Amino acid sequence: MKQTQKMIRNLESLRHYLPDVAAQLSEELLEQYPMAIPEYYLNLIDFSNKNDPILRMSVPSPEELQVDGTFDTSGECQNTKASGLQHKYSETALILSTNLCAMYCRYCFRKRLVGLDTEETVADVDAVVDYIKQHPEIHNVLISGGDSFLNSNGKIAEYLEKLCEIDHLDYIRFGTKTPIVLPQRILGDPELQQILRTYCAKKQLYVSTQYNHPNELSKESVAAIRCLQDQGIIIKNQSVLLRGVNDSADTLATLFKSLTKVGIVPYYLFQCRPVTGVKTHFQVPIKQGIEIVQNVKRQTSGNAKDFRYVLSNERGKLEILGCKDQDTVLLQYHQAKHTKECSVIFERKITDQTYWYDGNTKP
Numbered sequence: 374m375k376q377t378q379k380m381i382r383n384l385e386s387l388r389h390y391l392p393d394v395a396a397q398l399s400e401e402l403l404e405q406y407p408m409a410i411p412e413y414y415l416n417l418i419d420f421s422n423k424n425d426p427i428l429r430m431s432v433p434s435p436e437e438l439q440v441d442g443t444f445d446t447s448g449e450c451q452n453t454k455a456s457g458l459q460h461k462y463s464e465t466a467l468i469l470s471t472n473l474c475a476m477y478c479r480y481c482f483r484k485r486l487v488g489l490d491t492e493e494t495v496a497d498v499d500a501v502v503d504y505i506k507q508h509p510e511i512h513n514v515l516i517s518g519g520d521s522f523l524n525s526n527g528k529i530a531e532y533l534e535k536l537c538e539i540d541h542l543d544y545i546r547f548g549t550k551t552p553i554v555l556p557q558r559i560l561g562d563p564e565l566q567q568i569l570r571t572y573c574a575k576k577q578l579y580v581s582t583q584y585n586h587p588n589e590l591s592k593e594s595v596a597a598i599r600c601l602q603d604q605g606i607i608i609k610n611q612s613v614l615l616r617g618v619n620d621s622a623d624t625l626a627t628l629f630k631s632l633t634k635v636g637i638v639p640y641y642l643f644q645c646r647p648v649t650g651v652k653t654h655f656q657v658p659i660k661q662g663i664e665i666v667q668n669v670k671r672q673t674s675g676n677a678k679d680f681r682y683v684l685s686n687e688r689g690k691l692e693i694l695g696c697k698d699q700d701t702v703l704l705q706y707h708q709a710k711h712t713k714e715c716s717v718i719f720e721r722k723i724t725d726q727t728y729w730y731d732g733n734t735k736p
């Protein structure tokens with residue numbers, strides 16, 4: 374992997390850019406939840422704005438030490454079939470290919486493992502591939518992590534070589550934020566581009582990425598997206614609704630319109646999960662989320678309003694359809710572990726303080 378970006382990983386380096394912020398942090402916090410910020414991404418911050426959205430997403434906060442919440446909010450451990458392989462929805466296999474990311478998002482729902490010692494990532498690629506071969510109901514694979522593009526080019530090629538041979542797979546997805554936080558990983562690496570082009574000709578490849586704020590869509594980032602598209606890859610975007618980052622209809626409408634301009638279809642807006650170290654400072658109440666989504670839909674058209682507002686719990690991907698009245702919300706599993714629960718519309722109580730519906734939420 375060729376990239377020469379300086380990475381900000383400790384308080385000493387952070388102090389150089391954000392001395393006041395660094396003074397509030399401790400090395401213990403960074404040991405518990407590591408920090409990594411490519412210099413390119415850090416320079417997207419407006420350093421005069423202490424509420425800058427990119428700062429909030431990338432720079433640690435003492436609020437991460439609050440212990441409320443849990444670490445596995447969607448039952449990932451229960452769905453693990455081999456080291457690094459999850460099979461929750463019958464048609465999809467999810468591969469945790471690495472624990473590394475170019476940037477450790479402060480709101481990450483895999484905070485339990487990113488940048489840390491873990492046994493949850495793939496130990497043996499062949500064991501993963503064998504499981505998928507033996508399960509013809511699996512039609513697509515999501516190679517995730519961590520960030521799948523933090524794997525070496527050789528490892529990416531190995532996955533593609535082995536997965537492209539499986540007839541019952543229709544397509545392969547990569548989960549990566551490198552087009553956003555480290556576009557140099559793509560732009561500066563003709564070998565990676567060649568690998569992607571070669572296998573895209575064999576099986577359709579998708580990149581599932583995660584722009585959360587319009588400021589992330591820089592010239593370099595758009596160039597990386599164009600480069601991936603030139604290899605034949607289709608790019609889709611899933612955002613997370615984050616307090617103090619994008620909890621405004623104008624921000625999200627601008628983001629979704631800007632994404633469609635460069636050929637990226639926004640397909641999910643996720644409710645932020647009640648993860649330890651995340652929930653207390655990033656979650657937005659669901660009622661407020663519904664109002665934001667309604668306003669975004671009024672301001673957008675066509676592909677920019679193609680997204681669904683969802684939360685991912687142990688049962689599945691629960692779509693939040695809207696409020697029926699002041700105290701009642703309409704819900705529907707868009708994807709479910711138990712297929713028969715899909716598509717049934719049902720009601721639940723909602724208050725101004727409802728932030729989550731857990732896996733006990735049955736249709």
Ligand code: SF4
Nearest residue numbers: 474477478481519550
């Ligand atoms: S890139 Fe993805 S896996 Fe990595 S920290 Fe960000 S949200 Fe988590």
